[in-house]
Amino acid sequence: MITQARQPEIDKRVVIDVDRCVECQSCAAACFAGHARMPAVSFARAGWALLPLICRQCKAPACVDACPAEAMVRDEAGIVRRRLFRCVGCGSCAQACPFGVISDSLAGTPGTIKSPGELSGHQISKCDLCADRLAADAKAVPRCVAACPSGALRFVDEHQAEADGLLIIGGRSAADHLYKRR
Amino acid sequence: MCSDTPKQEPRSRCTLCPAGCELRIGGLGAGGYQSEPPMVGGAGLCPRGLAIGELLDAPGRIRWATRRLDGRRHEIGLADAARAIVAAAGDRDLVFFLDGALPCEQLLAADAWCRAWPRAKLCVVLEPAERELLLGTEASGAAYLSDADLAGCDGFLIVGDAFAANPACSRGVFDRRAADARVAIIVIDPGGGSAAKFATCRVAAPPGAELAAIAELARAAGVDCPPIAPPDGMDVRSARSAGLALAGCKRPAIILAAEYGRGGDWRQIGYLAGRLAGALGGGVACQTTGANALAAVRLGPRLAAISLADALARQDAAWVTVGCDLLGMLGIRGREILAAGAAFANRSTEAAEFVMPAAIAMELGGMHLLGGQRQVCLEAVLPPPAGVLEPADVIGSIARAAGVEAPGPTTAVGALSRLAAAAPSIPAGCAAAAAPPVLMLGRQAADAGCGELTAHASWQSAVGSPPSVRLAAADARRIGVKDLDMVEVRTGELSVRARVRIDHALDAGAVVLPEALREARAMCPLHVSPATEAVVASPGTVNIEAANDYASQTA
Numbered sequence: 001m002i003t004q005a006r007q008p009e010i011d012k013r014v015v016i017d018v019d020r021c022v023e024c025q026s027c028a029a030a031c032f033a034g035h036a037r038m039p040a041v042s043f044a045r046a047g048w049a050l051l052p053l054i055c056r057q058c059k060a061p062a063c064v065d066a067c068p069a070e071a072m073v074r075d076e077a078g079i080v081r082r083r084l085f086r087c088v089g090c091g092s093c094a095q096a097c098p099f100g101v102i103s104d105s106l107a108g109t110p111g112t113i114k115s116p117g118e119l120s121g122h123q124i125s126k127c128d129l130c131a132d133r134l135a136a137d138a139k140a141v142p143r144c145v146a147a148c149p150s151g152a153l154r155f156v157d158e159h160q161a162e163a164d165g166l167l168i169i170g171g172r173s174a175a176d177h178l179y180k181r182r
Numbered sequence: 183m184c185s186d187t188p189k190q191e192p193r194s195r196c197t198l199c200p201a202g203c204e205l206r207i208g209g210l211g212a213g214g215y216q217s218e219p220p221m222v223g224g225a226g227l228c229p230r231g232l233a234i235g236e237l238l239d240a241p242g243r244i245r246w247a248t249r250r251l252d253g254r255r256h257e258i259g260l261a262d263a264a265r266a267i268v269a270a271a272g273d274r275d276l277v278f279f280l281d282g283a284l285p286c287e288q289l290l291a292a293d294a295w296c297r298a299w300p301r302a303k304l305c306v307v308l309e310p311a312e313r314e315l316l317l318g319t320e321a322s323g324a325a326y327l328s329d330a331d332l333a334g335c336d337g338f339l340i341v342g343d344a345f346a347a348n349p350a351c352s353r354g355v356f357d358r359r360a361a362d363a364r365v366a367i368i369v370i371d372p373g374g375g376s377a378a379k380f381a382t383c384r385v386a387a388p389p390g391a392e393l394a395a396i397a398e399l400a401r402a403a404g405v406d407c408p409p410i411a412p413p414d415g416m417d418v419r420s421a422r423s424a425g426l427a428l429a430g431c432k433r434p435a436i437i438l439a440a441e442y443g444r445g446g447d448w449r450q451i452g453y454l455a456g457r458l459a460g461a462l463g464g465g466v467a468c469q470t471t472g473a474n475a476l477a478a479v480r481l482g483p484r485l486a487a488i489s490l491a492d493a494l495a496r497q498d499a500a501w502v503t504v505g506c507d508l509l510g511m512l513g514i515r516g517r518e519i520l521a522a523g524a525a526f527a528n529r530s531t532e533a534a535e536f537v538m539p540a541a542i543a544m545e546l547g548g549m550h551l552l553g554g555q556r557q558v559c560l561e562a563v564l565p566p567p568a569g570v571l572e573p574a575d576v577i578g579s580i581a582r583a584a585g586v587e588a589p590g591p592t593t594a595v596g597a598l599s600r601l602a603a604a605a606p607s608i609p610a611g612c613a614a615a616a617a618p619p620v621l622m623l624g625r626q627a628a629d630a631g632c633g634e635l636t637a638h639a640s641w642q643s644a645v646g647s648p649p650s651v652r653l654a655a656a657d658a659r660r661i662g663v664k665d666l667d668m669v670e671v672r673t674g675e676l677s678v679r680a681r682v683r684i685d686h687a688l689d690a691g692a693v694v695l696p697e698a699l700r701e702a703r704a705m706c707p708l709h710v711s712p713a714t715e716a717v718v719a720s721p722g723t724v725n726i727e728a729a730n731d732y733a734s735q736t737a
Contacts, residue, residue: 020356022376024349024627025645029229032641033216033236039641045665048379048686139222146219149203149226149349150356 010078010129012157014054014145015168020152023050030147031127038125041144042103052153053101054144055080055127059172063126066096072126077135081128089123099170102126129155194563195552196231197283197473197543198630201329201350202552203227207235207563214239215564225329228349229628233639234544238564242526242638244539245569260538260571264583267521267536271500275301276520277493278577281505282308283472285548285560286481286595291574292504293485294589295581302581304485305493306478307506309631310717311440312470313490314448316479319438321449321603322456325465326476327435328553333357335464337366337431339399339424341392341451342439343375346625347469351437355380366427366434370395373441373624374652374688383424386417389620389692389721390445393454394612399425400458407454411611415689434464442511442632442697443623443706445613446718449606467554471631472543477551480598490717491710502580503530505540505573507634512717513704523576528634529700538576541566542635546573549595557598606714613720618691619657621671621705621724626696633698649702651680652694653726658684663728670729671695673705673722679729693724 025043032039042053061080064072071086072093094102102124130142141155161168195202204224205217217235219227247263248255258266280292289306296304327335332354345352359365369381372389387395397410398418402425412418428434436455440448459466468476501519509517510529522530523540531537545566552558566572571579582588628646629636636642651671663669667682671693678701688694695702706719
């Protein structure tokens with residue numbers, strides 16, 4: 001059951017090793033296939049590279065603060081995710097996200113599905129770390145990580161990363177408070 | 183079923199490239215299937231593999247035989263269709279163009295039917311450049327490397343966009359680089375593909391000059407190789423320094439991807455690459471479209487099949503395509519064909535009077551050569567839908583309708599040993615390059631081959647329209663376009679509208695469209711090499727114009 005009470009944060013997140021990304025877009029395709037054709041992986045071109053943008057599971061998620069419909073929540077597992085039937089597709093979360101990973105145009109496909117035949121009619125896609133897979137198997141990883149053929153995407157425990165020799169660049173929050181962020 | 187099983191693979195695997203990635207097929211609540219990477223322990227699954235699940239039960243799947251009458255398609259029974267095909271063929275010979283990426287048992291069964299029917303000729307269809315490449319590597323005697331072997335290599339020469347052809351092969355390269363940051367990664371790719379950005383040394387070569395670059399590199403590495411006059415625009419110095427870097431390796435890997443429309447030297451490229459790898463103690467890894475291209479090449483002498491060039495020359499014969507989109511792959515326009523067996527609509531089914539439903543490769547169990555030359559027997563991911571024939575049975579049903587008696591049991595596949603191919607003659611120079619801007623086709627991880635299968639998947643449909651055209655920054659400035667603008671790429675009567683993607687790894691004068699775009703394939707000049715009888719598609723000159731009208735921007 002999901003409540004609005006403060007939930008624990010998840011320690012694991014998806015990180016990308018930019019020296020390994022071959023731009024195959026397997027992550028986006030896997031996300032597309034696994035999330036009812038609403039991919040939560042977008043791309044940004046940075047010079048020569050086309051890099052996937054994946055939710056950082058912020059410590060103080062701006063998308064949760066900004067959502068007027070209380071669709072964005074941190075659930076019991078600590079995952080910041082979108083509640084399907086509350087989302088009205090207003091795009092507030094996309095505007096608030098300081099990292100630009102929530103978008104209404106994802107990987108060239110419309111992130112906001114507004115056709116009457118699709119679900120509630122108005123949806124913004126949001127990474128939930130493939131909660132269905134994580135719940136089914138403790139060793140499972142999100143689809144984007146499992147699909148990555150080059151090993152560029154990893155699902156790492158932040159506390160363990162340093163011990164493993166990983167230097168993670170980029171934090172999980174632009175600031176602590178919504179107004180400070182702005 | 184496998185007629186001979188050296189190793190049985192219990193897991194579902196994608197057979198759209200030699201990597202043979204593991205996948206899971208799950209049912210969707212609303213019907214249909216989806217493929218997913220394994221929960222634990224998988225080694226990735228690219229967009230092609232992810233498309234398979236959806237394709238198994240896609241709404242657009244061909245499930246019934248149809249006949250075109252008065253411009254419309256009418257359903258008919260399979261037996262009636264077979265009889266009508268035989269009647270429509272009349273006195274003409276029939277040429278069956280069979281997809282070469284199918285399991286070996288399918289090729290042998292189709293061959294048995296064609297042997298039993300004197301009027302029928304079998305042609306096993308592979309991507310022309312890949313067939314030539316494999317004939318070259320077979321003749322070279324080089325060892326084949328699997329993706330897992332690559333991590334144990336200490337130097338890499340990558341020809342073509344191998345990382346797009348098989349993204350899984352990049353893992354071994356990066357694993358090695360993680361262990362040794364100084365490992366040489368040499369890239370020869372006039373198309374500036376995804377491997378180019380990881381190169382420690384990039385050998386600049388104009389389109390169609392890959393052979394001259396490899397020859398220069400091999401000579402610098404101390405390998406006996408006849409000289410090939412370098413064409414204008416080739417950086418001889420970088421080729422020589424790359425050769426010296428490779429010469430210091432104890433076990434180099436040469437990863438090859440033969441892309442369509444890049445010229446006719448692929449047999450020589452495969453041979454020289456194999457010789458180079460063999461001389462330095464390394465091996466080659468050929469990244470083909472479909473997992474079974476090497477098996478089809480090795481089976482070739484056992485089949486009474488005619489070459490693709492011979493089959494194309496039989497213009498008066500009745501053409502029947504089975505499992506392959508011949509017209510889309512070769513960009514052939516205006517040719518009517520009698521019948522097409524296919525899983526999805528494609529250029530060949532559009533041009534065919536009769537269409538028969540045919541299973542796709544993943545629905546057929548059988549012998550494959552995966553990951554280098556590992557001979558494995560794969561089970562079908564799922565059986566074909568009811569009423570859908572196996573490709574060999576499409577040929578069999580037509581043969582039966584012609585009164586041909588069923589052949590006896592097909593011979594066992596047995597060991598698929600190396601082909602005793604002759605060494606190709608090395609030319610003294612490269613063919614004259616087309617004037618810039620030159621159109622090349624580049625591999626994409628999203629699509630396999632000419633896209634006859636994967637283009638029907640929803641993700642590929644969503645991101646592939648409009649297609650992208652890669653341009654060098656200098657060319658974009660000259661034309662007056664920027665990233666994401668629309669342009670029209672034109673040659674003669676043919677044109678493609680595409681969205682610009684400025685590629686900083688691309689040399690000026692090169693224009694790269696996706697290899698899976700059938701309209702783009704039609705823009706590459708096609709001919710048959712008189713020396714080798716190989717079908718050759720070459721880079722061609724195109725015009726590019728900005729197309730920033732409202733209709734293009736909203737396409």
